[in-house]
Amino acid sequence: MPRNSNLAKSAPVFAALGDRTRLRLLLRLSSGGPRSIKDLSKQSTITRQAITKHLEILARAGLVRGARRGREHVWRFQPNRMDEARRSLDQISRQWDQALARLKTFVEA
Amino acid sequence: MNTDRIEKSILLRAPLARVWRALADSNEFGHWFGMRFETSFAPGATIRGMIVPTGVDPEVAKAQKPYEGTPLEIRIERMEPEREFSFRWHPGAVDPSIDYSKEPATLVSFTLEPTADGVLLTVVESGFDNIPLARRAQAFAQNEQGWTMVVGLIEKYLHAA
Numbered sequence: 001m002p003r004n005s006n007l008a009k010s011a012p013v014f015a016a017l018g019d020r021t022r023l024r025l026l027l028r029l030s031s032g033g034p035r036s037i038k039d040l041s042k043q044s045t046i047t048r049q050a051i052t053k054h055l056e057i058l059a060r061a062g063l064v065r066g067a068r069r070g071r072e073h074v075w076r077f078q079p080n081r082m083d084e085a086r087r088s089l090d091q092i093s094r095q096w097d098q099a100l101a102r103l104k105t106f107v108e109a
Numbered sequence: 110m111n112t113d114r115i116e117k118s119i120l121l122r123a124p125l126a127r128v129w130r131a132l133a134d135s136n137e138f139g140h141w142f143g144m145r146f147e148t149s150f151a152p153g154a155t156i157r158g159m160i161v162p163t164g165v166d167p168e169v170a171k172a173q174k175p176y177e178g179t180p181l182e183i184r185i186e187r188m189e190p191e192r193e194f195s196f197r198w199h200p201g202a203v204d205p206s207i208d209y210s211k212e213p214a215t216l217v218s219f220t221l222e223p224t225a226d227g228v229l230l231t232v233v234e235s236g237f238d239n240i241p242l243a244r245r246a247q248a249f250a251q252n253e254q255g256w257t258m259v260v261g262l263i264e265k266y267l268h269a270a
Contacts, residue, residue: 089237092200093115096232099142100119102165103230106141107123107131 016061021046022054026077029064034076036069114235122227129191132219141165143173144181150194155184186216194219200234213239 016022024044029035037055041048055075058064065078121128131137135146135156143163146156160179162170186195195218199209215236222229 089115092234092237093117096115096117096234098166098169100117100230100232102141102143102163102169103131104119104121105165106137107121107127 016058016063019054019057021050022058025051025054026058026063029075030077034074036072036074038072040075113238114233115237116231116233118229118231120224120227121230125191125221125223125228128221128228128230129194132194132221133188133190143169150185150188150196152185152188155182157182182210184214187218192221200237200240215240 017026025040028040037048037051040055041051044051055064055066059066059075063078064075066073066075068074131141133150135148135150135158138150139145139158139161141163143161144158145161146158148154148156150156158181160173160176160181162173162177164170181198183196183198186197187193195216197214197216199212199214213236215234217232217234220231220233222231
């Protein structure tokens with residue numbers, strides 16, 4: 001169960017996801033790798049400016065990240081990296097709890 | 110927050126010699142941890158092993174089952190009888206298509222401290238900050254599965270619309 005502080009932090013993420021265009025953009029970035037605005041606007045009916053605006057909202061929620069590559073601005077899917085690091089550590093920490101519990105069962109038998 | 114190390118302690122109500130054997134004997138270690146090693150532990154030795162479901166906890170054994178047979182290597186660092194046992198390994202190195210040997214390893218160290226009630230065992234795993242974040246995120250399946258699931262849900266949602 002997520003704690004309340006986690007939920008509060010997650011709110012901007014959910015807000016950012018609450019739009020069909022942004023969901024499509026996120027989906028394309030997460031499954032297709034980094035893309036330029038030009039790329040992203042190819043199969044879209046909306047303008048590049050509108051796409052940029054949506055990407056900026058996703059970026060503020062920490063879901064994507066933009067970087068300049070040559071003359072192009074390239075966007076990539078980016079689940080919050082620090083959070084990832086923390087969660088992975090939390091998980092290893094839980095695995096050690098389990099392992100030590102097994103050791104306890106084993107040596108106390 | 111310290112992202113480099115994990116530290117855990119547990120009181121084991123068992124004689125010091127018993128706890129030491131459960132750590133230093135590769136068969137015993139493998140039995141509770143959920144691995145099988147090819148050779149005995151010795152300082153400086155690289156020990157090859159594989160994941161084998163633990164004989165101690167059926168729930169965990171079930172979770173380990175899909176990874177059964179996955180090769181893992183540990184390099185023994187210190188073996189100071191009844192005091193300290195440490196080794197290096199690559200945490201979460203369960204993808205057979207990746208060569209982990211060139212990646213930095215973490216150091217796992219067990220220290221034993223006799224008390225009136227038994228043995229206070231402390232395990233410290235350190236060196237996580239040297240491991241590329243991308244790999245870390247990858248190594249810990251829950252995160253990845255989480256994101257894959259979210260993306261899958263989004264996909265379904267968009268296709269249904």
